[in-house]
Amino acid sequence: MSVVVTPRLILRPLVPADVEAYVAMRFHAAVAQWLPVSDGDPRERAHATISAFAADWSARGYAPWGAFERAALNSGVSREGRLVGHVGLRFLPEFDGTEVLYAFHPDLHGGGYAREAAEASLDFGFDVVGLSSILAITLETNVRSWGLMKRLGMTRGPDGRYKGIDVVRYNIDAATWRARRT
Numbered sequence: 001m002s003v004v005v006t007p008r009l010i011l012r013p014l015v016p017a018d019v020e021a022y023v024a025m026r027f028h029a030a031v032a033q034w035l036p037v038s039d040g041d042p043r044e045r046a047h048a049t050i051s052a053f054a055a056d057w058s059a060r061g062y063a064p065w066g067a068f069e070r071a072a073l074n075s076g077v078s079r080e081g082r083l084v085g086h087v088g089l090r091f092l093p094e095f096d097g098t099e100v101l102y103a104f105h106p107d108l109h110g111g112g113y114a115r116e117a118a119e120a121s122l123d124f125g126f127d128v129v130g131l132s133s134i135l136a137i138t139l140e141t142n143v144r145s146w147g148l149m150k151r152l153g154m155t156r157g158p159d160g161r162y163k164g165i166d167v168v169r170y171n172i173d174a175a176t177w178r179a180r181r182t
């Protein structure tokens with residue numbers, strides 16, 4: 001399981017001890033409204049998600065990370081701060097492809113954290129995992145989400161359905177991503 005450090009974040013696989021902090025982010029009303037409906041007790045749902053992500057780390061070598069604030073220490077060394085989001089890669093059988101996904105606590109919206117973490121996810125997907133393309137899906141009404149897809153250089157189409165809901169789809173291939181990064 002991989003850990004990635006960005007200028008302001010530490011991305012690492014979630015563990016059961018993260019469940020309370022994960023619930024506070026994932027089930028915050030401003031976040032949950034944009035994610036698939038998740039019935040039942042949030043704590044149980046969060047445990048199930050953390051387990052599913054851990055299974056994907058073992059089976060595929062990639063899955064979403066928890067995103068933690070990177071707090072600087074005087075020595076120049078950084079330590080992990082609070083859990084502020086989830087971000088990373090997940091295989092979607094419905095699209096026979098791998099998506100980049102992201103969700104951040106509303107305290108951090110508009111600060112560029114999601115973009116920073118999504119860029120690290122695409123670097124990881126193309127350069128470490130060796131994927132040839134990565135997709136992203138969201139509701140057409142989730143302007144902040146598809147706005148980020150566009151800022152990452154992803155292009156739209158073809159749209160589809162996920163869990164019975166119409167979604168817009170964006171895509172980027174490895175060559176296009178590498179050209180943007182150089």
Ligand SMILES: CC(C)(COP(=O)(O)OP(=O)(O)OC[C@H]1O[C@@H](n2cnc3c(N)ncnc32)[C@H](O)[C@@H]1OP(=O)(O)O)[C@@H](O)C(=O)NCCC(=O)NCCS
Pocket residue numbers: 030031032034035102103104105108109110111112113114115116137138139142144145148
């Ligand atoms: C979707 C979501 C992750 C987008 O987060 P975001 O903070 O808007 O996205 P970014 O990280 O790209 O931040 C962009 C904004 O930060 C600003 N910003 C501030 N400092 C910045 C920096 N250092 N670097 C980059 N952008 C910065 C940008 O100008 C931009 O503002 P603007 O949109 O007003 O132009 C967030 O809205 C969210 O978690 N939503 C709920 C869950 C969700 O919908 N997930 C997606 C489901 S498909």
